Amino acid sequence: MDLENQNAAKKRKNKLGMRRKGFIIAFLAPTLIAFCVFYLYPIITVFVTSFCKWDYTNITSPEFFGWSNLWDNYDYIFNKYPFFWEALKNSTTWAILGAVVQIPIATLIALALSRKVKGIKFVRNVYIIPNMISTAAMGIVFLQLYNPSYGIINPIIRLFNKDFTDNILLLKGPAFVAMTCAYIFFTGTTTLMILGNIMAVPEEVREAAMLDGASGLRQDWYITIPMIKGTLKTVSVLAATSGFLLYNEVYFLTKGAAGTYSISYIIRELAITSPRTQFGRANAVAMIQILAGMVIILVINFVYSISFKKEKKQ
Numbered sequence: 001m002d003l004e005n006q007n008a009a010k011k012r013k014n015k016l017g018m019r020r021k022g023f024i025i026a027f028l029a030p031t032l033i034a035f036c037v038f039y040l041y042p043i044i045t046v047f048v049t050s051f052c053k054w055d056y057t058n059i060t061s062p063e064f065f066g067w068s069n070l071w072d073n074y075d076y077i078f079n080k081y082p083f084f085w086e087a088l089k090n091s092t093t094w095a096i097l098g099a100v101v102q103i104p105i106a107t108l109i110a111l112a113l114s115r116k117v118k119g120i121k122f123v124r125n126v127y128i129i130p131n132m133i134s135t136a137a138m139g140i141v142f143l144q145l146y147n148p149s150y151g152i153i154n155p156i157i158r159l160f161n162k163d164f165t166d167n168i169l170l171l172k173g174p175a176f177v178a179m180t181c182a183y184i185f186f187t188g189t190t191t192l193m194i195l196g197n198i199m200a201v202p203e204e205v206r207e208a209a210m211l212d213g214a215s216g217l218r219q220d221w222y223i224t225i226p227m228i229k230g231t232l233k234t235v236s237v238l239a240a241t242s243g244f245l246l247y248n249e250v251y252f253l254t255k256g257a258a259g260t261y262s263i264s265y266i267i268r269e270l271a272i273t274s275p276r277t278q279f280g281r282a283n284a285v286a287m288i289q290i291l292a293g294m295v296i297i298l299v300i301n302f303v304y305s306i307s308f309k310k311e312k313k314q
Contacts, residue, residue, distance in 0.1 A: 043290065046283045046286050046287060046290075047283075047287055049062050049279065049280055049283045050073055050074070050280060050283040050284040050286070050287045051064065051065055051070055051071075051073065051280075052064050052065060052073075052280045053065060053072075053280055054278075054279040054280035054283075055276045055277055055278050055279060055280065055281075056275070056276050056277045059277060059279070062279070062280065073280050073281045073283075073284035074284050076281055076284075077281060077284050077285055077288070081266075081270075081281075083256065083261045083266060083269075084266060084285070086259060086261050087261035087262050087263050087265065087266045088263060088288075088292075090176065090259070090260060090261060090262055091243070091244045091245075091246065091262050091263040091264075091292075092244065092292075094180065094183075094243035094244060094246050094262070095240040095241070095243040095244035095296055096240070096243070097180060097184055097243060098184070098236075098239035098240045098241075098242055098243030098244075099236045099239055099240040099243075099300060101184055102184050102185075102187055102190065102239045102243075103190065103232065103235060103236050103239055105184075105185065105187055106187035106190040106191045106194055106235065106239075107194055107225070107232065109127070109187065109191045110191045110192075110194035110195040110198055111198065111220050111224065113127065113191070113195055114195060114198045114199060124195075127188070127191070128188055128192070132188070134248075135183065135248040135249065136248045136252060138182065138183075138186065138248075138249075139182065139248050139249045139251070139252030139253055140252055142178075142181075142182040142249070142252075142253060143169075143252055143253055146167070146168050146169050146178055146253070147167075148165065148166065148167045148168075153168060153178075154168070169253055169254050169257065169258065170254075170257060170258050171258055172258045172259045173258075173259070174258075175254055175257065175258035175259065175260050176258075176259060176260055178253070179249055179250065179253055179254065179260050182249045182253060183243075183246065183249050184243075190235045190238065190239060193231060193234070193235050194228065194231060194232070194235060197227075197228040197231040198224055198228060201223070201224055201227050201228070205223060205227070206219065206223065229304065229307070232304075233300065233301065233304040236300050236304075237296070237297050237300050237301075240296045240300060241293050241296055241297070244263065244289070244292060244293060244296060245262075245263075245264050245289070245293075246262045246264060247262060247264035247265055247268070250262045250264070250265045251265065251268070256269070263285060263288070263289050263292075264289070266282075266285050267282045267285050267286055267289070270282035270285065
């Protein structure tokens with residue numbers, strides 16, 4: 001009887017396990033199907049066609065180069081296309097600035113907005129409203145600010161250089177700085193993500209820190225920031241990848257002039273504005289962009305994992 005009861009109990013457990021697995025699979029299936037159809041399949045297509053001749057001559061039927069000429073698209077991008085290395089350098093710089101400049105700014109703003117002072121809710125709303133504007137619209141706004149005829153930037157420069165009449169967006173060097181300023185200081189979404197986690201820090205922890213003599217900036221540095229490091233890692237990845245994928249600002253402000261090409265803009269130029277509609281070469285750049293994005297994520301995870309290990313040792 002004991003054996004029969006044990007076998008019956010095992011059967012019931014197995015049935016329950018199968019049902020649970022069935023429920024999990026049923027709920028995950030739509031997401032997995034959507035992932036395969038709208039994400040995995042396009043990435044595989046981009047990868048395969050990056051080794052194909054695919055332009056206006058065979059727009060409906062990409063042709064595989066063959067093993068002897070497998071890397072032709074990549075050879076063209078690396079050695080013949082004039083703007084690739086410039087774009088890679090710019091996009092990498094914007095990715096680094098996103099992680100090391102934008103995130104600290106967003107964190108400081110979030111810490112300031114988390115203070116319980118009179119009128120802070122109004123300040124939060126005022127800060128969020130401009131950040132609701134799309135990057136395309138923001139690009140147009142900055143285009144007007146940089147306009148040499150009626151923008152506000154040239155008059156400011158003329159306070160220090162009376163003879164300055166150039167368009168800052170056409171000067172190599174200043175154009176890159178102007179492009180960077182058009183996106184790096186707009187941290188609305190990032191700030192809100194950090195702010196939400198700061199507000200979620202238990203009040204008991206803050207009160208205990210106060211009793212130990214930690215208040216203000218010391219509490220932020222030793223209590224709040226360590227407790228939201230997971231969120232900081234996430235937003236660092238988002239900021240860095242957004243910087244590497246920068247497109248709208250380039251399109252609306254300079255269209256790549258004065259050394260401001262980005263990887264995303266090159267893809268558009270090859271695939272859309274080129275009279276040859278060079279889809280194969282554009283997809284080769286897209287694969288480089290995907291791999292670079294993976295490297296960015298790995299580097300940021302590595303940096304944060306080191307910092308976490310140091311904290312645990314301490």
